[in-house]
Amino acid sequence: MTKSVFDTRDSIRAGELTATAAAEDALRQVEQVNPQLDAATEILREEALEQAAELDRRLESGEEPGPLAGVPFTVKSNICTLYGRTTAASRIIENHVSPYEATAVRRLREAGAVCVAKTNLDEFGMGSSTENSSIKITKNPWETNHVPGGSSGGAAALCSATRGMLHLGSDTGGSIRQPAAYCGVTGLKPTYGRVSRYGLLAFASSLDQIGPLQHSALECALVLEAMAGVDEMDCTSRNVEVKDYVESASRDISGMRLGIAPELFPEGVDSEVRERVEQAIEVLRGLGAEVKEVSLPNARYANPAYVLVSAAEASSNLARYDGVHFGHRTKEAEDLVALYKSSRAEGFGPEVKRRIMIGAFVLSSGYYDAFYLKALKVRKLIRQDFETALGEVDAVVCPTSPITAFPIGERMDDPMKLYAVDVLTVPANLASLPALSLPCGLSGDGLPIGMQLYGRAMEDDVVLRIANAFQSETEHHLQAPPVNAWGGGGEA
Amino acid sequence: MCAEKKLDPLENSAYEAVVGLEVHVQLNTRTKMFCRCENRFGAEPNTNVCPVCLGWPGALPYANREAIEQSLRAVLACGCEVGEFSKFDRKNYYYPDLPKGYQISQYDQPLGLGGQVDFLLDGEKAGVRLTRIHLEEDAGKNTHVAGRPVSFVDLNRAGTPLLEIVTEPDISSAAEAGAFLRNLRLIMLYLGVSDCNMEEGSLRCDVNVSIRPKGAQHLETRAEIKNLNSFNFIEKALHYEVSRQIDLKERGEEVVQETRLYDPERDETRSMRGKEAEHDYRYFPEPDLTPVTFTREQLEDIRSSLPELPAARLQRYTSELGLEDYPADLLVRDHEAAIFFDACIELYPKARSAANWILNSLKEEANSRKTGISSLGLEPGRFVDLVKAVDDGVVSSQKGREVLKPMLESDKPVAEIISELGLEQISDDSELREQVEKVLSEHPGPVEDVRAGKKNSVNFLVGQVMKETRGKANPGKVAEMIGEILSA
Numbered sequence A: 001m002t003k004s005v006f007d008t009r010d011s012i013r014a015g016e017l018t019a020t021a022a023a024e025d026a027l028r029q030v031e032q033v034n035p036q037l038d039a040a041t042e043i044l045r046e047e048a049l050e051q052a053a054e055l056d057r058r059l060e061s062g063e064e065p066g067p068l069a070g071v072p073f074t075v076k077s078n079i080c081t082l083y084g085r086t087t088a089a090s091r092i093i094e095n096h097v098s099p100y101e102a103t104a105v106r107r108l109r110e111a112g113a114v115c116v117a118k119t120n121l122d123e124f125g126m127g128s129s130t131e132n133s134s135i136k137i138t139k140n141p142w143e144t145n146h147v148p149g150g151s152s153g154g155a156a157a158l159c160s161a162t163r164g165m166l167h168l169g170s171d172t173g174g175s176i177r178q179p180a181a182y183c184g185v186t187g188l189k190p191t192y193g194r195v196s197r198y199g200l201l202a203f204a205s206s207l208d209q210i211g212p213l214q215h216s217a218l219e220c221a222l223v224l225e226a227m228a229g230v231d232e233m234d235c236t237s238r239n240v241e242v243k244d245y246v247e248s249a250s251r252d253i254s255g256m257r258l259g260i261a262p263e264l265f266p267e268g269v270d271s272e273v274r275e276r277v278e279q280a281i282e283v284l285r286g287l288g289a290e291v292k293e294v295s296l297p298n299a300r301y302a303n304p305a306y307v308l309v310s311a312a313e314a315s316s317n318l319a320r321y322d323g324v325h326f327g328h329r330t331k332e333a334e335d336l337v338a339l340y341k342s343s344r345a346e347g348f349g350p351e352v353k354r355r356i357m358i359g360a361f362v363l364s365s366g367y368y369d370a371f372y373l374k375a376l377k378v379r380k381l382i383r384q385d386f387e388t389a390l391g392e393v394d395a396v397v398c399p400t401s402p403i404t405a406f407p408i409g410e411r412m413d414d415p416m417k418l419y420a421v422d423v424l425t426v427p428a429n430l431a432s433l434p435a436l437s438l439p440c441g442l443s444g445d446g447l448p449i450g451m452q453l454y455g456r457a458m459e460d461d462v463v464l465r466i467a468n469a470f471q472s473e474t475e476h477h478l479q480a481p482p483v484n485a486w487g488g489g490g491e492a
Numbered sequence B: 001m002c003a004e005k006k007l008d009p010l011e012n013s014a015y016e017a018v019v020g021l022e023v024h025v026q027l028n029t030r031t032k033m034f035c036r037c038e039n040r041f042g043a044e045p046n047t048n049v050c051p052v053c054l055g056w057p058g059a060l061p062y063a064n065r066e067a068i069e070q071s072l073r074a075v076l077a078c079g080c081e082v083g084e085f086s087k088f089d090r091k092n093y094y095y096p097d098l099p100k101g102y103q104i105s106q107y108d109q110p111l112g113l114g115g116q117v118d119f120l121l122d123g124e125k126a127g128v129r130l131t132r133i134h135l136e137e138d139a140g141k142n143t144h145v146a147g148r149p150v151s152f153v154d155l156n157r158a159g160t161p162l163l164e165i166v167t168e169p170d171i172s173s174a175a176e177a178g179a180f181l182r183n184l185r186l187i188m189l190y191l192g193v194s195d196c197n198m199e200e201g202s203l204r205c206d207v208n209v210s211i212r213p214k215g216a217q218h219l220e221t222r223a224e225i226k227n228l229n230s231f232n233f234i235e236k237a238l239h240y241e242v243s244r245q246i247d248l249k250e251r252g253e254e255v256v257q258e259t260r261l262y263d264p265e266r267d268e269t270r271s272m273r274g275k276e277a278e279h280d281y282r283y284f285p286e287p288d289l290t291p292v293t294f295t296r297e298q299l300e301d302i303r304s305s306l307p308e309l310p311a312a313r314l315q316r317y318t319s320e321l322g323l324e325d326y327p328a329d330l331l332v333r334d335h336e337a338a339i340f341f342d343a344c345i346e347l348y349p350k351a352r353s354a355a356n357w358i359l360n361s362l363k364e365e366a367n368s369r370k371t372g373i374s375s376l377g378l379e380p381g382r383f384v385d386l387v388k389a390v391d392d393g394v395v396s397s398q399k400g401r402e403v404l405k406p407m408l409e410s411d412k413p414v415a416e417i418i419s420e421l422g423l424e425q426i427s428d429d430s431e432l433r434e435q436v437e438k439v440l441s442e443h444p445g446p447v448e449d450v451r452a453g454k455k456n457s458v459n460f461l462v463g464q465v466m467k468e469t470r471g472k473a474n475p476g477k478v479a480e481m482i483g484e485i486l487s488a
């Protein structure tokens, strides 16, 4: 069986594997693990095989099939695809089929990749455990009583338990990196503006970014290369050269300077997590990196600032689901206002309602300055902190999450406890920086631990390069979870 | 206007009105504000739409540079201050004509701040200060069907670019409001940024009205009258509202801050729900759009490309070109006529002739076709050929009007049309003399009168010659000839 995306791609290009066989294998893997994991919300067997057959015809006729010809991929259900539902795991749009596709998806498809499944998430990306899905709760393949993290929990769990596919997630405050850490995979939140957001159902527009969850930094580099670049449909996408990310990620890291900020190793970080990350830093030092301390004095205010900014934007972004144009419409209402109220009350889940209420509150007149404006000021300070720190070093290293995957249900009753697991990931979104999580070992309970790298804006290649150097030296990223599609333990 | 003035409730009143306007001008860009749908009026409902202007989940706006440039033209023409940085904000509210649940607008950093529009009010110079000008997207259109429990929503208009011009409360009468608006409309027409068609809603107006004791400086509670779309309605609504407020005060009651609607059928304003006025729109910066920035040079480029505005044009027509005030004003008020006139005098500098022909014959042709002068498709060069032919005596001014119609229906040269219709004046003096002598001999009575010094009789004789020649004689020349013969 194939092991990496590169193997799948190369075998198809070499004519040793048909796109149809690759799609069949991907579908088989998803179908095999999904009953245990509930990671895919929809398996698109028919459509995927149709696409693959079309590709095979083109391959046979000698057409240039694109750099990712026949490579299967999955898409988080808050990203628009032309087939499969784009529900954001919300009851309010549970049957929504988009009339257009996201730019990131289109670019992968035009490169020849074949979408085989849509994956689960916390409703509209709001959550850190995928427990807030209106569809089902995704399980962690390392320990199925535990959460996979979130909100891209479906993609992370599926990535962990399968091989040879691409997985698109989205990250607003850690939604790619934290589940990647919990499921033992590599996840990249690109620089804000590196990948078009067109077709991503907005949670918080100034923080959202689409990115890959893969088994290695090199695979992430491959996906980024295919979907990055300016898009006229998203004016926040930036017109900066798209590098050959696979090539630049393959370079060594000797002489590279890494920063450690005490603020990103706060009290609440579990001792095992701290230990594994410190060991990983030693590995990087051994590869020729210089390590020095940097300071991010305002990072500790990141979480409250994030909660306010993201909720404010969400309260407005989710206004369109009003039962008139979009979304569930209540059966009976005596007037327009009642129609709005009942439709939204019936359609949204509790976490989404909580954030809409927080957001509407902090934007309302009389509170705007005290909350929203103050949060924007904190955001600016955090940006400046990172600018200073990243003036001294090439990347900042820290844990991805203070803890490992927690048991399902443990944190559902206390939102503040749930928000706390985002504390180390939200600064990247507030500062618009690229950040990557990669596995750096297991806890005593056998749960994966993630290390995180922060880079300078538009230097996504640097974090990929450091991660790849680490993965060239270690095998943490190759460890397989108990639930996997190839039926064995240990290495894939 | 004079008839309405008599009804002015402020006349001989102890109160004065304090009025501010919010004017909405729909820009005539090729495409909508934040997507690439066509910006046009009159398509089948919900056909001129796309994921962006329908607010489909995941779709994002991208700003139309043409709309920003047109807005800047308006902003600079009105003398606003322009920052080098401007941004869009979201105005959040729920309504079925607003698919996203928010409108993209501008809150605290609009494109233009301050400014002033000057105009003539009853021949006197007047001016209204502007508070701001900002750019926003328009909403769709709801249609409520009487007697049916449904409403229809047409989103063709959703996302079209709209300029909002807010005035200071400088206006004190309906006549002043009308004069200001007419002038503002003209400015927009000369700038070419909008067709300002009030019937189609491309120029709409909200009016804020309060009254206070004459001479007071403070502002009192105001009512807002929404969505007035004709000059007539604006003036009538203002009269009604001022009377209403005066009546309230006289009865010792208070004016409530509220939004009111004008009902033209009953000629009155009615309260909408009071809640509307207290709406908290929860404005915040639009995160999907990057700020709008421009350099000083870009602004200077736009400023230097602005066309001549109405006030300056009027000045030029009267003092430089020597037109009388009345025709000059008539020309300026009809921007198509004025632009055509300017093109004509480039080719033929006799401004009075050109103005006369445009204001009389050409406008008549345009009016009878219910269109503007530019839609007649007439080349200024051909029109000038006609004016010249009359001035040079090739064709009489009366017959010249008969030439105009065929000119609008074909591309034939003017000279060819004149000769085809046989309208050339009799240029041969001996032929003309023959006709004149014939008429004189047939009318001895009037000839005697002329000899006795009766000027009117000359006109009678000229008329008879014109009749004989079926209008082909040059009346000036005929009169001259009669004088010569009779004084000989």
Ligand SMILES: [Zn+2]
Pocket: B032, B035, B036, B037, B048, B049, B050, B051, B052, B053, B054, B159
């Ligand atoms: Zn559109």
